[in-house]
């Protein structure tokens with residue numbers, strides 16, 4: 001079974017981003033970038049399925065600029081076998097990414113695609129669902145457990161009220177939630193080995209997909225910051241403030 | 250313009266988030282219909298029909314909608330949009346809505362917009378990105394607007410309507426997924442997403458036993474829902490549905506009490522719109538104090554029992 005794992009290069013989760021002074025976007029120059037944490041979990045899951053003998057090949061794919069090669073190398077260092085960059089400097093929105101991934105899936109014929117449930121930059125939580133729809137495949141989003149049983153997939157999902165377990169026909173799309181696994185750290189020898197693993201670059205134009213943005217992001221702003229509060233002296237003070245000032249209890 | 254709100258339900262009752270989605274749909278100032286797709290779902294359909302501002306309920310029943318598999322629902326909704334000329338489709342920004350809306354949009358070849366917090370007109374929205382650290386204004390000319398809406402940002406529709414329920418024929422059964430089972434957490438407490446008061450615990454609690462021993466009496470006193478940080482969920486103190494934050498639940502109660510939670514941006518993303526925030530933490534430099542209206546520096550194992558006693562004595 002081949003597994004395709006889409007990965008995205010995003011601002012590192014520890015960075016507090018700032019809006020540009022002209023409000024045209026988010027300041028990205030000089031900001032630390034990293035693999036989207038949910039995609040890292042997806043790579044880990046795919047590599048584990050390969051280590052267990054369930055998967056035969058793990059292919060990482062990223063859509064974006066040449067800098068995304070770095071993100072793909074991270075996936076290779078974690079254990080992906082090869083990588084594909086669908087290269088463009090243009091802005092890509094989730095619908096376009098879904099279409100590009102469909103084109104890649106049609107070439108590669110994976111049985112399973114494991115995406116992150118959301119990217120921590122746009123927080124859209126859309127790409128896996130879009131890809132599944134375009135392929136006509138089943139989807140299991142927000143996965144916390146994935147088991148392959150022959151031609152079926154058993155996935156436990158985190159839903160608002162608790163957990164839900166689904167059985168899906170393969171091929172299918174899974175999106176990872178935080179508790180699916182704890183990703184490994186790439187070791188230095190594996191980082192070195194990753195440099196020699198194949199990484200194909202496909203120009204976006206070669207896939208014949210219309211990737212023009214459908215949405216316009218007209219203005220970025222920072223949300224109003226909360227007024228600085230106070231420190232209370234002790235529990236009695238806290239109770240008094242909640243009763244008399246805030247009147248919430 | 251015609252708006253279709255997708256109801257989230259269990260065939261008997263409509264979920265709270267759907268009431269907020271109906272509230273959001275009314276911002277378009279257009280006709281709002283609600284889809285209730287299920288099996289033997291008349292009770293849920295009637296509840297939807299009784300909501301103020303709902304012009305009609307589209308009811309669809311088939312055994313293969315009982316558990317509402319997303320693949321079947323998406324095909325059904327896309328068909329309804331094409332046949333009946335809906336120009337907007339809305340769902341609450343819950344795990345149900347987030348799972349479904351992008352799939353519908355893809356079938357219609359339109360770009361969906363997630364987690365909308367304000368609607369200024371057709372195709373004019375505001376939504377948070379970067380864990381709520383940035384707000385972005387989005388414009389869309391898509392012929393069908395497909396949105397999920399953040400439930401805390403829109404008032405829930407109230408009862409008081411009397412719309413007609415119309416039964417339409419079921420769509421295709423794709424039969425690509427099957428529900429094996431659900432483990433729904435049961436609690437006597439208010440629902441986390443809509444509670445007026447939330448008491449949340451983090452890694453500072455140290456264990457599931459301590460979490461319950463220390464926080465349950467406080468939640469009992471306050472009539473509060475219980476929540477948690479990711480660290481507390483990952484460590485197994487409480488189930489996943491307790492998690493508040495960027496990737497958990499978004500809450501905006503009147504009072505949020507953060508106990509032994511450091512205040513990572515991913516946690517703040519889920520609670521910083523609360524009206525009053527109280528933080529109890531032994532580290533005076535914990536970032537949670539930057540958003541707290543009232544901060545108490547101290548050991549939670551001493552201060553929370555004192556707080557429980559103090560509240561009891563005063564009531």
Ligand SMILES: Cc1cc2nc3c(=O)[nH]c(=O)nc-3n(C[C@H](O)[C@H](O)[C@H](O)COP(=O)(O)OP(=O)(O)OC[C@H]3O[C@@H](n4cnc5c(N)ncnc54)[C@H](O)[C@@H]3O)c2cc1C
Pocket residue numbers: 013037038120450451452453454477478479480481492493494495496497498508509510511512513514515516519529530531532535547548549550
């Ligand atoms: C992609 C991604 C998504 C994430 N999504 C979420 C999310 O949705 N929600 C979320 O919460 N986190 C999320 N996180 C995790 C987040 O970054 C933090 O790791 C997490 O919130 C920390 O939880 P905590 O505050 O309980 O633990 P810690 O950061 O370890 O804080 C524990 C706090 O308890 C205090 N403490 C310890 N003992 C005591 C005591 N006896 N008395 C008083 N205080 C005490 C300490 O001073 C400390 O401040 C996400 C992270 C990533 C990378």
